[in-house]
Amino acid sequence: MVSKALIQEISQLEADFCSALSDPTRLLIIYSLADKPHNVTELTNELDIIQPTISRHLKTLRDRGLVYTVRNGSSITYHLGDKRLTQALDLLRAVMRDRLKHRASLAKETKATINA
Amino acid sequence: MVSKALIQEISQLEADFCSALSDPTRLLIIYSLADKPHNVTELTNELDIIQPTISRHLKTLRDRGLVYTVRNGSSITYHLGDKRLTQALDLLRAVMRDRLKHRASLAKETKATINA
DNA sequence: AACGTATATACGTTTATGCGTATACGATAG
DNA sequence: CTATCGTATACGCATAAACGTATATACGTT
Incomplete structure (x- = not known):
């Protein structure tokens, strides 16, 4: 332990x-x-x-x-x-990009629902 | 651009x-x-x-x-x-570990040189 | 040695971050 | 309906981080 x-x-x-x-x-x-x-x-x-x-x-x-x-x-x-630093940052950026995309689509959904 | x-x-x-x-x-x-x-x-x-x-x-x-x-x-x-988060952190930890190791060996070198 | 260019640091101020205590909110059970 | 458990937030304080200006240090040239 x-x-x-x-x-x-x-x-x-x-x-x-x-x-x-x-x-x-x-x-x-x-x-x-x-x-x-x-x-x-x-x-x-x-x-x-x-x-x-x-x-x-x-x-x-x-x-x-x-x-x-x-x-x-x-x-x-x-x-x-260290080159792995760039790799790590690339990963983080990819995660961030997906999160932002996800949120954008959520926002659109919400708007559509409200307007419906 | x-x-x-x-x-x-x-x-x-x-x-x-x-x-x-x-x-x-x-x-x-x-x-x-x-x-x-x-x-x-x-x-x-x-x-x-x-x-x-x-x-x-x-x-x-x-x-x-x-x-x-x-x-x-x-x-x-x-x-x-997102699982990639863990991957990124693993990379960062690996980099950090190597940096610390490197510094420790540098410190040892320095000490040896001084004592010589 | 004196000067100019390259880089680092010190100082004071502003802004952000984290913490603990107290409290509010939300859901479920009785 | 209210008591309770789980979770979130507000507040005041303490610490840390970033910034711009000013200045120090280091090196190279003349």
């Missing part, structure tokens, strides 16, 4: 890990890096978000080990750490 | 969806429901968390469409909405 405290601690860790994904800017960064590595300036330009904001989000991704950095002269290139 | 505003909106939606996963209690609930459906009282007992807290977290899961409910007499049974 696994102790309750341990289970809670693991869940906390995992929640922390997932919280890296719960911000739209960070998701945009992840998708951008999944395409190819970028440095901070490139991300700043591509996403049209000011540099300190990009850096702050990169830090939270780095702290959780989702991205890693390679110094390249005076700039720093950020890489996505 | 997809408009920037649309991309941002989609990312916001997805971040919102992911934020459902960024709380340890909700993860415990999801894992519990992945095993089998439960009603609120069962979750309360199994996870040893007070009922209003369980209900609140269930609401956020329900709002995002991750779980659905079936009324069963006077109680309400909660079901996990």
Whole structure:
């Protein structure tokens, strides 16, 4: 049997890990890096978000080990750490898409019923 | 070309969806429901968390469409909405495990280097 | 050494999130 | 009909997260 405290601690860790994904800017960064590595300036330009904001989000991704950095002269290139991350996000997006579709059809049903 | 505003909106939606996963209690609930459906009282007992807290977290899961409910007499049974959710979480956990392992070995390396 | 470019961080503020207690609502039993 | 059990919500508080501005650090060039 696994102790309750341990289970809670693991869940906390995992929640922390997932919280890296719960911000739209960070998701945009992840998708951008999944395409190819970028440095901070490139991300700043591509996403049209000011540099300190990009850096702050990169830090939270780095702290959780989702991205890693390679110094390249005076700039720093950020890489996505694990391809499975993209797979997981793809799955989540697919689930989300289906949920939204489902709701849309429910809404239509309801409207039709009311109008009937 | 997809408009920037649309991309941002989609990312916001997805971040919102992911934020459902960024709380340890909700993860415990999801894992519990992945095993089998439960009603609120069962979750309360199994996870040893007070009922209003369980209900609140269930609401956020329900709002995002991750779980659905079936009324069963006077109680309400909660079901996990999509098996892919578990798959995605498994992937994320695997990534996290590897990251932690990697860091542990890095820490060991560092220590060895310092002590050398 | 001095300057410019690239990146990171600190600070104060605003907004969001979670918690516990108390309470309301809904369904069933007696 | 009211008492009870199961579930949901409201409220006040405490904590955490995000943002923009300002500033610090690091590297490369001259």
